[in-house]
Amino acid sequence: MFSTPAKTDDSHRMRNTILIAVGAVVIVATYLYLVIGQPTEVAESSTSQASLIAIAGYVIGAILLAAGSIHRLPTATIAMIPVAIALNIVVGQLVSILGLPVYLDSIGTVLVAALAGPAAGVVTGILTNVIWGLTLSPLALPFAVVQVVIGVMAGYAARYGMFRRFYLAPIAGAITGIVAAVISAPIAAFIFGGATGGGTGALVGAFQAMGQSLLGATTLQGLLSDPLDKAITFTIVVVILAALPSRFRQRFPFVRQYRVFGKSAPAVTSKSASVTETEG
């Protein structure tokens, strides 16, 4: 058996569930408050506390989710996460140096989420941006919540069989991209004023000149680039996963339990204790 599950008693399980629930509620509440609760006057003034709420709500929510998720992970998954984060950062950096019009900075997050579930995706996502902040640029930190959402979405996509067929993965990726664009729009608007980079800034300016509000412009800009970016990411991941030997893939309890790749593995019929341990 690949994993040796840590023994968590019921009180810890309860605490972790509460942390995850509160984290998710904080993120959703932050988004709803910024988008619905505070209309135009907030979006059109830099002298408001919208940016404090955006940065605080998203960062606290992401930290709570990660704190609740990490205890669910067996050592085998923990050992895999640094590789996935390095993959995110090295490929993301390479792509930005090549000047491609996509980010591709979440290949590792999606890969881990597909093999080990949403909880592993959450931890990979937030720590990617923490390490990006430590090594390259602190401006990645406010966007940590986006990677967290990508990890969750990719984990559930894997659970519901979106990685079984090549044509399903880009669809799941595009849906993840839409959610990522919507979640990241308030950060781009209220913290960065739409100026997250040269090309994206020009797009935001163009949408504003057409009469959009700041938040509307950053949302549209995100919807233009994120679904495509995540569809490509998910496709790359499904190709990588197909290239990995079946022996390696089937080692993961999450893969066996939810038949992520569609093949019925022997462990599906006889669920062992470790199988239930990693469910997301």
Place this chain on the structure above:
Amino acid sequence: MASTLYMDRNSPIHRLNPVTKLVILVTLIVIVFAIPFWWVAMGVVVLVIVPAAVVSGCGGRLTRIALTILLPIVVVLFIVQGLTFPGGRTALWEWGPLALTTEGLLFALGIGSRIVCLVLASILFVLTTHPGDLLSALTERGMSPKFSYIISSTLQLIPAFQDRANGILLAQQARGLVVGKGLRGRISAMMPLLAPLVLGMFTDVEERATAMEARGFGSTAKRTALTPVPDTTAQRIVRWAMPVVALAAIILPLATGAL
């Protein structure tokens, strides 16, 4: 851990407990975001960050890194918001659908000063704090050691990862892979690079997991620190006072009706 920005100096800022610095950093960020006037952020930069940078001896490096990160963003911010800000009314200069407005420039100044403050303070923190010290100080205070393991292990892994990617690229070229010119050539060169890279890195993981389990990594027992991080009473007081300052910064503008 070679890949972070950390600079080894022996200054009072470097000797502070990492958690104290982290608490001060968070408080500064809360202050500039809670009292949203550009002169507050600029005041924090001039009165806190610049003196701290001079004392730490990392001023030159800080300036260089901050310029490469901030310059493109601030320029784009002023151009985009100065010209197309939706709330702009007072036009200083007009050209077709574009108008340079006072409101737009003030908005850019408000947002820009905050980003400058955020970036300068965080980079100074990273420059003066050894990641190992920070992680062991946070683990002593109850952060899961799993976070420390992942972060420090990744920091060591990134250079190895880049070496391995170069090695695979050379091997594929020796086999006859052509790294094409232009966008499509570069993308098509990615796949033969990624699959062996991922497979190789992930197969190492299994052995590492077994070795970690054998040394009690999954254990939930309380650990003692091998190298305790230095701390003083003054710093403990500062760490208690800072959240109060942050809270005051949030409440004050609302209570006085400045917003």
